Structure formats: C-alpha cells, structure tokens
Amino acid sequence: MNVLIVYAHPEPKSFNGAMKDTAVEVLTARGHEVVVSDLYAMGFQPVAGPADVEGNLINPDFFSLATEQTAAYDGGRTAPDIVGEMEKLKRADLLIFQFPIWWFGMPAILKGWADRVFARGFAYMAGRKYDTGMFKGKLAMVACTTGTSADTYAPDGIDGDVLTVLWPLHNGLFRYSGFDVLPPFVVYMPGRVGDDGRNTYLEAYRKRLGGLDAVPRLFFHPAEDYGPNERLRPGVLARSGVQRNV
Amino acid sequence: MNVLIVYAHPEPKSFNGAMKDTAVEVLTARGHEVVVSDLYAMGFQPVAGPADVEGNLINPDFFSLATEQTAAYDGGRTAPDIVGEMEKLKRADLLIFQFPIWWFGMPAILKGWADRVFARGFAYMAGRKYDTGMFKGKLAMVACTTGTSADTYAPDGIDGDVLTVLWPLHNGLFRYSGFDVLPPFVVYMPGRVGDDGRNTYLEAYRKRLGGLDAVPRLFFHPAEDYGPNERLRPGVLARSGVQRNV
Numbered sequence: 001m002n003v004l005i006v007y008a009h010p011e012p013k014s015f016n017g018a019m020k021d022t023a024v025e026v027l028t029a030r031g032h033e034v035v036v037s038d039l040y041a042m043g044f045q046p047v048a049g050p051a052d053v054e055g056n057l058i059n060p061d062f063f064s065l066a067t068e069q070t071a072a073y074d075g076g077r078t079a080p081d082i083v084g085e086m087e088k089l090k091r092a093d094l095l096i097f098q099f100p101i102w103w104f105g106m107p108a109i110l111k112g113w114a115d116r117v118f119a120r121g122f123a124y125m126a127g128r129k130y131d132t133g134m135f136k137g138k139l140a141m142v143a144c145t146t147g148t149s150a151d152t153y154a155p156d157g158i159d160g161d162v163l164t165v166l167w168p169l170h171n172g173l174f175r176y177s178g179f180d181v182l183p184p185f186v187v188y189m190p191g192r193v194g195d196d197g198r199n200t201y202l203e204a205y206r207k208r209l210g211g212l213d214a215v216p217r218l219f220f221h222p223a224e225d226y227g228p229n230e231r232l233r234p235g236v237l238a239r240s241g242v243q244r245n246v
Numbered sequence: 247m248n249v250l251i252v253y254a255h256p257e258p259k260s261f262n263g264a265m266k267d268t269a270v271e272v273l274t275a276r277g278h279e280v281v282v283s284d285l286y287a288m289g290f291q292p293v294a295g296p297a298d299v300e301g302n303l304i305n306p307d308f309f310s311l312a313t314e315q316t317a318a319y320d321g322g323r324t325a326p327d328i329v330g331e332m333e334k335l336k337r338a339d340l341l342i343f344q345f346p347i348w349w350f351g352m353p354a355i356l357k358g359w360a361d362r363v364f365a366r367g368f369a370y371m372a373g374r375k376y377d378t379g380m381f382k383g384k385l386a387m388v389a390c391t392t393g394t395s396a397d398t399y400a401p402d403g404i405d406g407d408v409l410t411v412l413w414p415l416h417n418g419l420f421r422y423s424g425f426d427v428l429p430p431f432v433v434y435m436p437g438r439v440g441d442d443g444r445n446t447y448l449e450a451y452r453k454r455l456g457g458l459d460a461v462p463r464l465f466f467h468p469a470e471d472y473g474p475n476e477r478l479r480p481g482v483l484a485r486s487g488v489q490r491n492v
Contacts, residue, residue: 104414
C-alpha cells in the first residue's frame with residue numbers, strides 16, 4: 001500500500017509525533033510506502049482563497065471557492081503547494097490524519113489542508129459523493145489525542161460520543177469523498193498516563209497498524225438506503241433509528 | 247448588548263457577507279453595539295503555535311500549546327493579534343459565528359480563531375467548563391450557509407443531522423466555555439434559491455435577530471445530570487437516551 005500520513009502538531013517530541021513515527025516505522029517494516037505531510041514543519045498555509053488559483057480568476061468580481069477550485073483544477077492552474085498534496089493523495093491507498101483534538105476538531109492547519117486539497121473537481125463534483133465518491137477504493141483513518149477522558153467521550157459523556165465529535169470528519173470529509181473509514185484510534189489524555197501508559201498506547205497502535213485488514217470499517221448507510229431526497233427510506237429508518245455510526 | 251460577529255468568507259458580496267451586513271444593520275438599529283472581526287479582510291493568521299507567545303517560552307524544548315497559552319495569558323505575553331480578539335470577546339454579550347460550512351465545519355481561518363483566541367487561561371482552565379465555564383452569562387449563535395439541501399441535514403439525511411454536524415462547535419466550543427447557545431440560523435444552498443429565496447432568508451434572519459429573547463436556547467444537560475465520571479447519571483440516561491440536543 002501507499003500510505004499518506006497528514007500530521008498536524010507543532011511539537012515533534014509530542015505524543016502525536018511519537019504516533020506518527022510509530023506509524024512510519026510499522027508500516028514501512030511491513031513493506032508499505034509511507035509519505036508524511038508534516039504540516040507545521042512545511043509551514044502549510046491553511047486559508048482557502050483566491051491565492052489557491054494561479055493566473056486569472058474565472059470571476060474576479062465574485063470569488064466562489066467551488067467555482068474557482070473546479071476551473072483551476074481542470075485547467076492545471078491550482079497553486080503548486082496544493083498540487084503537491086493532491087499528488088500525494090492520488091497515490092495513497094490509505095490516508096491517516098494524525099492530530100490532537102483542539103476544540104473538538106482538527107487544528108486549523110489540518111482543517112485548511114482539507115479545505116484546500118479536497119478541492120471541487122478533484123475531491124468531489126456533481127453526482128460524485130459517498131458511494132460514488134472520487135476516492136472510492138481508498139481507506140482513511142483518524143489517529144488523534146484528547147485533552148479529556150474516555151468517559152467524557154462516551155455516548156453518555158459530557159463531551160459527547162467521540163463518533164459524534166468526529167462525524168464531520170468521518171462522514172463529512174472521508175465518506176463524502178468515497179473513502180472507506182476505519183474506526184478512529186483515540187489516545188485519551190496522553191499527558192496524564194505516564195510513560196507506561198504511553199507505551200501501552202503505542203503498542204496498541206502498532207497492533208492496530210499491523211492488522212488493518214481485520215478491523216471492521218465504520219458503518220455508513222449505502223446509497224440504496226436513501227430515497228431520492230437523500231433521506232433514509234422509511235423502512236430503513238424504522239430499522240436503524242437515526243443515522244449514526246454503530 | 248455588545249455583539250461580536252466573527253465573519254469568515256473571502257468574498258464580501260457573498261451571501262455570508264449579506265447576512266453579516268444584515269446583522270450589523272438590524273442589531274445596530276436596535277441600539278446594540280456591534281463589532282465585526284472580518285477574518286479574511288484582517289488576514290487573520292489561524293495557525294496556533296509558538297508565535298502566539300511573546301518573549302521566552304516556558305519550555306523551549308517541548309512546546310505545549312495549553313501550557314504556553316496559560317503562561318502567556320497570565321503573564322501578559324499573548325501575541326497582540328490574539329489579545330485584540332480576546333478584548334472584543336470579553337466585551338461581547340452575544341457572539342455570532344458567520345461562515346459557510348466547508349467540509350462540514352468552519353473554514354480553517356475561523357477554526358484557527360477559536361484555537362488561538364479561546365486560549366487556556368482565558369477561555370478555560372481546570373474546574374471551569376460547561377456550567378462553570380469562563381464565559382457564563384454570554385450568548386452564542388452560529389449563522390451559516392450550506393452547499394447541500396435541508397433534507398441532507400435532516401436527522402435521517404445523508405449528511406447527518408445539522409445539530410450533529412455542529413455539535414463540536416455548539417457543545418464543544420461554545421457550551422464548554424460557558425455560553426448559552428441559540429439554535430443555529432442555517433441557510434441551505436443560498437446559491438440555488440434565486441433572489442426571492444435569498445431575500446426570504448434575509449427577512450427571516452432579520453426576524454430572528456430582532457427577537458432573540460424569545461428564541462429557546464439549545465438544550466444541554468446541566469452539571470447535576472452528570473456523575474463524578476462526567477457521564478450521565480443512570481436515571482438521567484434512561485430518561486433521555488443518548489446525549490443530544492433536542
């Protein structure tokens with residue numbers, strides 16, 4: 001497999017850094033090709049806007065990100081820093097996002113990688129989403145750390161189910177663009193568990209990475225479960241309740 | 247009231263821009279003081295990191311965002327662009343986030359505003375969260391646009407319940423730091439509804455802004471519903487099912 005790890009942490013000696021290093025080591029040892037986008041080290045610029053396009057805008061009087069992304073991609077005028085990431089993503093069979101959960105989501109530098117690299121024309125377009133998404137056949141996984149406990153991220157926890165917190169990323173970014181999605185590998189409060197706890201987590205992460213084929217993918221309803229209005233058909237709804245990962 | 251609108255769109259003539267202008271007009275006419283942080287116009291830098299601190303880091307060998315944010319805030323060494331936003335937020339009774347939903351969340355420039363401005367020591371600290379959050383008594387609201395239909399954001403829609411998509415922001419950012427939270431004002435596909443549809447949306451937004459006192463706040467379980475492990479007490483769980491907004 002070709003693997004792309006998009007890594008977003010300002011401190012190389014952080015536990016996120018250790019998880020990234022562990023993934024590179026384990027996956028390389030198993031014969032995979034691993035590429036890392038170290039966004040902080042790259043000084044990645046995360047703000048989507050007119051500078052994402054080289055040359056003239058389609059409409060200089062009204063900037064539409066979707067319109068300009070599509071035209072730039074089709075015309076080979078996407079900014080070089082984005083093209084470099086798109087090329088890595090095209091080659092990847094497995095995409096890993098490695099990040100600390102900051103304010104219940106990705107650090108801005110990683111969100112902006114998604115905003116700019118998952119551009120219209122490249123990552124989605126009319127009629128191409130979910131089961132027919134552009135990246136069908138690829139696999140994605142979140143590997144992240146938290147600042148609060150596993151209890152707080154339980155379905156009845158005060159922070160909300162970790163799968164609800166990650167829903168915008170799992171369903172919204174990955175599944176929308178066609179990926180199959182592995183369950184997240186979540187490390188709770190790595191700063192509070194001591195060296196033994198951290199080593200236990202890294203060992204578990206090694207095992208996860210060494211046995212990805214055996215890990216059940218997250219459940220998302222297939223296209224046929226939805227009616228023409230993109231809501232679950234009544235029979236499906238009665239069977240499954242609201243749409244959620246299980 | 248003092249109102250802070252944090253506005254994130256690269257195009258002033260966008261519908262997000264029109265919503266921001268409408269809010270300024272309506273709220274000012276009602277006697278409120280309105281301040282806008284126009285993040286694209288400001289060239290706001292959204293990447294949290296060592297540059298958020300002036301002078302020496304507490305630990306130059308290991309950058310911890312939470313540690314450095316706290317020390318910087320306590321010592322008056324927070325970077326000036328962040329301090330400016332903190333001052334606006336301190337004065338605000340109502341905070342509005344105005345943004346297009348990009349990849350099921352905030353544009354990176356706005357996520358980074360949260361990462362940097364909602365700093366530890368200022369926006370949260372040990373023992374101060376949710377019902378005891380630092381911004382208790384303030385009110386917050388999302389005003390956003392989507393690229394897909396209201397059906398797709400229904401509880402049984404393919405994109406997921408809009409309240410699930412916004413959970414990380416409603417519960418995770420706003421409620422965690424003590425805000426009461428108004429229901430989001432969501433404009434579905436403003437590019438597809440024509441001038442009449444857009445005017446109808448703006449008229450509805452005027453009405454919303456003119457009657458905020460009468461709008462029921464989003465429901466979040468109060469502190470007493472949680473046990474010492476920050477999970478819902480058994481009786482509460484049986485009554486409410488999983489933790490969700492209603």
